[in-house]
Every structure is written in C-alpha cells, then in structure tokens.
Amino acid sequence: MSGARVVCEDTVRTTDGGLVCSVIELPTGRTLGRYPAASSEDVEKTLAALSGLLCSGLLPRVGDLVRSRVGLPPTTASFFDEVYCAGSRQLFAKILPSGGAAVILATEPTTPVAWGWLRLRSALRALGALRG
C-alpha cells in the first residue's frame, strides 16, 4: 500500500517535530504503510506498545463496559476513536471510521497538541481518498 506510505511521509514532513507516521491494520497489527522505515529505539518501543494496545481487545471491552454503565445499547461501532499519549514523546492515534485500521503519529513533545491532531486528520482524509 504505497499510497499509505506517501500519506505518512507527507504527514511527517509537514508536522513540526514529526517523527513517525504509521498505518496499521486492526486487529492484526500488520503495517500498511509508514514513514520513515526506522526510527530510534524508544520511539519504536512506544509505537509497538500503542499498536499492541489498539490491537488488543481491551479498548472494545472498556467501551462496552462504559456503555453498559450509562445504559447505552451495545453496538459494533468502536467506542474509542482517539488515543493521545504524552510522555517523552507524543503519540496521536485515530481509528479509521471503518474500524479496520488506525493511523499513529509520533512527534516530539514540543509539537503543539492541536497541530498534531490537525495533521493526523489530514492524513485520515488522504487515506480516505485512497480507499475511494
């Protein structure tokens, strides 16, 4: 899926402090596209951890529990659609509306949070166009 790689490259290059952008398939965790191909060990570790979290059954389970807590009927739609993590790096992740893939953007901690989300959303729109 070279188109996804192009979108990832554009996202990293246009994000001040952008480090890595990756598109993964859910729930397999298979990489559909990413840029750059490799990065520092700590960034790779956090990306792997977030991929694992997104692919695990944990998020749907907590979503279902929250739904039941507030009396919402169960649904197949993902309850969580955004994940943001800030530590030594910032991670922005959003699950595609289809639920079959997620985009992850890793940035330096200095990247403005709003800017990170805006760039991630641009990537989503570009990926949506790729999928027709």
Place this chain on the structure above:
Amino acid sequence: MIVDDEEDLVWTLLRQVRRERPQLEVEGFSDPLAALEQIRRTPPDVLVTDVRMPKLGGVDLIIAARQTAPSIRVIVMTAFNTEHVKRAVARHGSVTLIEKPFEVSALLDLLTPPADGGGGFRGDVSLPMLPDLVQLYSLARVDGALRIVNGAGNGTLWFKAGDIVHARCGEATGVAAFFEMMRWDGGRFLLEPLGEPPERSIRESVASLLIEGARLQDEESVATAVPEDAPAEDVPLVELECARVAPEHPWSVSEIRAGLPLHLPLAWIVDPSEPRDAALWAAADELLQAARPLGDGAGNGVLELVGSATGLALFWDSGEGRLAVGADLGGREALTRFRGAVAAVGGVAVRAASGDLAVAR
C-alpha cells in the same frame, strides 16, 4: 507620522516621502513625547516609529497611540529585528516591521494604503486554514478582533494576548459561535486592532478549542463516528473519576500537590463509598497498566482515550510522580475544559465530584 530619535533619518524620510508621495501629508518628530502629544491632538492614519528611543520607547508609544486611536496603522523601523522585538510589538495588534537599514522605496510601499482602505490584515481563508490562522494569532499573542465573512454569515473572534476570549456568530456567542465558524469552508478575514471585547464568553485554551472543533468536524463529516444512540449534549455528567482518595482522606488540591503514590491502582484512589462498576474500574486499571509503556517506561506520561460521542479520558502522571487519573463521560464542554486544563499543566488534573475543575501544578 514618522518618529525616530535620529534627526537626520527623520529629515531624510520626510523629504523622500514628500517628493515621492506628494498626496500624503507627513510630519516628523525626533522626540517621541512630542509625537505622542501630537497623536493625542490629531491622530495620524499611519505611525512610523523606531523602537529604541530615549524618554519613550517605540512599544510604549504604540500602546499610547492605540489607546487614543485604536485603528492607527503602525510600521516599526528597527535595527533589532529580533524575536523579542517581534513579540513585543505583536502584542499590540496589527504592526508591520521594517528592518534597518532599508530602502526608502520599501517604506513608501508600506505607506501606500491598501486598496480597500483601513488597517489590519485582509485575505482569503479556506479550511483547514482557519485553524492555522487561529493558531498563528495565538502564537503571536495577538490582541484584536478577527472578523470572518462567509456566505453563511459573519463571525468575529476576539483575541487577548493570543487567547480567544469571546466569539460571536449570528445569534450565537462563546464556544458555540467558535465551533460554528470552524465549520465554514472559506471566507474573507480581517484582523482589527480593537479594544476590549464586549464580554468574556470563552475561557478554554486555543488548543482545546481547536481540538474539539476538529473533532466535531470529524463527527459531522464521518457519519459512522457518531453512533445513533449517542446521548444528547445536555446529558448530565456521570462522575467516574476519583474525587476523593478515601472517605477518611478527602481529596484536595494540596493533596495532589503533596503527591499521591503513582503505583496505586485506579480502584484504590477512587472513593470506595462511591457507587461504581467494579468490572469497569478493573478494566480501566488494566488499561492504564497496558498503557504504561507509552510513557517514559517508568509510568510517567499522559494517556487520553476519547470516546467517539461520549468521552472517557484517563490520565496518569506527569513527570513528578503525582496524581493524574481522571475520567469524564458525557458533556463535551466539560471534556474540553478537562483536556485543556490537563494540557495547560502537563497532565495533572482531576475533576471534583461537584463538577468543578480542579487543577494542580
């Protein structure tokens, strides 16, 4: 009006302007205090001033001039075109910088009034440029009113030191007006250096407004992002977060300042007297543990998971080993406030049971 403590420069510029732009009325001052007196008597359309001058600096002159004539156009001549100077003058609205030494023709071009007259910036904007524009004004710590004209109507955002303090769009004001303008797909904009906004209707940070605005756009553009069974905006908040450590140990800001042990599982720092779903909290605790590697490996960091329509945000600690666990479910406004506050202090925030936001650095 040209103001510079270098008399020779003032004399040279006056001569050139009068020769090249005879239609302009121009006067010069080497004493900024004398210039200010004249501004108060008869405000000029354009003030061209140096920054570093004895008796009264250029920035102070701009401030005083804008108090008398808020719409005055300002051109700052400086040999110190540093970030510090840019920031200092940018706080005072629409200002153009010209770096010394400069060609007189460059100044003459700046003196030529824009085709549509008046001060401020004008231009076309198309989304996603509006968020960019807002962010630029925020970073520049601008004071002024950003007017946006769109086929759907007119709107105005008031900035104060880069923060959005008020918004109006048709009948709507505040956050609702801001989000309405974020939906527009294009328009004309104009930044005017106005005085005090008519009221303060917005207290959220620019970052949180942009995030929430973008999120709402997503939800509108992607129908699947909002389940049909999503609760309405006015659904009361469901309190899920830790408001107290334990009944005999009431939570307080000073408590957070003192620091809570980071290793405490989520279920332990939730008031056990509060009704809660044990399975939910166990799952949330599991989630936090699973997310631990996403921080710095020692459990320091912020994790935020946002539901598509309702919201659940879980935070763990920032770098100093203090409390940062919370959850919010229901109203968007509270969630926006919560996230904005967390962003502002680096992840240390909880929302108390009363519904008030409590934050500790």
